[in-house]
Amino acid sequence: MAEPERAGERHGFELPLLLFAGFRSLIDQLHTELAERGHPGVRPAYGFAMQAIGRDGVTASELGRRLGVTKQAAGKTVDRLAALGYAERAGDGVDARRKVVRLTPRGVDALAQSAALFEDLRAEWAATLGEERLREVEDALERVVPKSAFRLDGGAWLAG
Amino acid sequence: MAEPERAGERHGFELPLLLFAGFRSLIDQLHTELAERGHPGVRPAYGFAMQAIGRDGVTASELGRRLGVTKQAAGKTVDRLAALGYAERAGDGVDARRKVVRLTPRGVDALAQSAALFEDLRAEWAATLGEERLREVEDALERVVPKSAFRLDGGAWLAG
DNA sequence: CCTCGTTCGACAACCAGGTTTACCGTTTGG
DNA sequence: CCAAACGGTAAACCTGGTTGTCGAACGAGG
Numbered sequence: 167m168a169e170p171e172r173a174g175e176r177h178g179f180e181l182p183l184l185l186f187a188g189f190r191s192l193i194d195q196l197h198t199e200l201a202e203r204g205h206p207g208v209r210p211a212y213g214f215a216m217q218a219i220g221r222d223g224v225t226a227s228e229l230g231r232r233l234g235v236t237k238q239a240a241g242k243t244v245d246r247l248a249a250l251g252y253a254e255r256a257g258d259g260v261d262a263r264r265k266v267v268r269l270t271p272r273g274v275d276a277l278a279q280s281a282a283l284f285e286d287l288r289a290e291w292a293a294t295l296g297e298e299r300l301r302e303v304e305d306a307l308e309r310v311v312p313k314s315a316f317r318l319d320g321g322a323w324l325a326g
Numbered sequence: 327m328a329e330p331e332r333a334g335e336r337h338g339f340e341l342p343l344l345l346f347a348g349f350r351s352l353i354d355q356l357h358t359e360l361a362e363r364g365h366p367g368v369r370p371a372y373g374f375a376m377q378a379i380g381r382d383g384v385t386a387s388e389l390g391r392r393l394g395v396t397k398q399a400a401g402k403t404v405d406r407l408a409a410l411g412y413a414e415r416a417g418d419g420v421d422a423r424r425k426v427v428r429l430t431p432r433g434v435d436a437l438a439q440s441a442a443l444f445e446d447l448r449a450e451w452a453a454t455l456g457e458e459r460l461r462e463v464e465d466a467l468e469r470v471v472p473k474s475a476f477r478l479d480g481g482a483w484l485a486g
Numbered sequence: 487c488c489t490c491g492t493t494c495g496a497c498a499a500c501c502a503g504g505t506t507t508a509c510c511g512t513t514t515g516g
Numbered sequence: 517c518c519a520a521a522c523g524g525t526a527a528a529c530c531t532g533g534t535t536g537t538c539g540a541a542c543g544a545g546g
Contacts, residue, residue, distance in 0.1 A: 176464055178444030181451070182352045183476065184467040189345040190483060191475040211532075227494060239533055241495070246531080263494040263541050284338030291341070291470050303466050304336055306459055307344040310451050315351040316343065322533075323350060324484040371503075387523060399504050401524070406502080423512045423523040482504075 196283050205276045207250050214320050215243050216269060216277050219253060223268035234319025252276060356443050365436045367410050371481040375403050376429060376437050378478050379413060383428035394479025403481075412436060 193210055200208050218224070218232040230240035244267050247253040252273035258264035269277065292300045353370055360368050378384070378392040390400035404427050407413040412433035418424040429437065452460045 176448070176461060178446070178448040179441060181448050181464065182349050182444070184464055184471065185345050185349040185352070186480060187471045187475040188467050189342050189349060191471055192342045192345070194475070236534065261542070265495070281339060284342070286338070288336070288338040288341050294470050295466050299462070299466055301336065302459070303463050304341065304344055306455050306463050307348050310454050311344065311347045311351055315347040315354070320346060385523070396505065402503070425524070
């Protein structure tokens with residue numbers, strides 16, 4: 167009760183909420199903008215997947231390993247991506263079992279736009295907080311986050 | 327190329343990853359600890375739901391509104407919570423349509439333990455970063471996060 | 487050269503969580 | 517007093533996962 171000014175005690179439960187809200191607002195803004203730029207169907211999970219496919223393409227099994235899910239789940243994701251025109255499967259001449267998943271030009275475009283938009287969003291934060299302070303936040307998070315949590319399998323985690 | 331020291335340029339895509347990783351590591355640690363303290367079955371989504379039920383109880387419809395999902399989805403969540411012994415339904419004497427969902431003592435315990443654990447986890451971060459710096463991170467996030475993103479419907483958002 | 491183990495892709499059945507649509511019973515207000 | 521609004525439930529379906537199983541293709545050994 168001593169200092170009603172300047173947000174008193176910080177409670178433990180606020181921290182995860184703030185982090186999540188920050189993540190969420192970035193992702194929401196990204197997808198809003200992405201939708202206006204010709205990619206209305208992209209969902210957060212697809213972003214992770216396309217990132218994992220990359221410009222060289224991967225097999226479904228390898229994609230599963232990168233995303234931390236089973237090859238079956240990865241295969242289903244590729245199906246949806248393919249249905250939306252973001253990826254396609256092509257047989258591999260060398261190994262008749264393999265089918266390489268590759269991003270279509272449309273997929274590559276979505277990825278490139280996302281990267282640019284993330285830069286813009288970060289710049290907005292920097293405008294509010296100052297580059298200095300934003301940097302401090304990033305550095306702090308990097309110090310406190312175990313690198314084991316720093317992977318590309320967000321989609322899998324979310325679905326628990 | 328001027329300063330290879332001190333983590334060069336920060337890229338836009340790192341920010342959401344850092345925020346998510348931070349959130350994720352807190353939630354993972356919470357549930358690991360929770361499991362060791364007699365609540366192995368609790369999943370992140372249940373945490374949101376139990377928080378929304380609160381100590382007074384709510385109807386399924388109201389729960390749905392709080393969580394940002396349909397009443398049907400809320401009802402299913404209550405089913406799972408009830409199956410695990412964290413919540414129970416009771417008829418309301420006044421309005422024969424209503425069935426109030428209440429936390430069981432076990433549910434209340436899970437909620438209380440979670441709150442305590444979140445305090446512990448925040449304290450760990452404070453030990454690494456310093457209370458000062460952690461506070462700066464929290465304040466920065468609060469400034470930059472639109473309060474509209476600061477809701478209790480995380481579960482619904484995750485499932486897209 | 488042929489077989490054995492491993493890998494890749496696909497299929498089926500299932501679970502968690504969400505959505506629509508639809509219906510029934512209760513409560514309430516014009 | 518009756519119709520509209522509200523609470524609960526159920527069915528069918530979607531997205532993302534999971535196991536388990538299977539056949540086809542590769543690769544290393546005998």
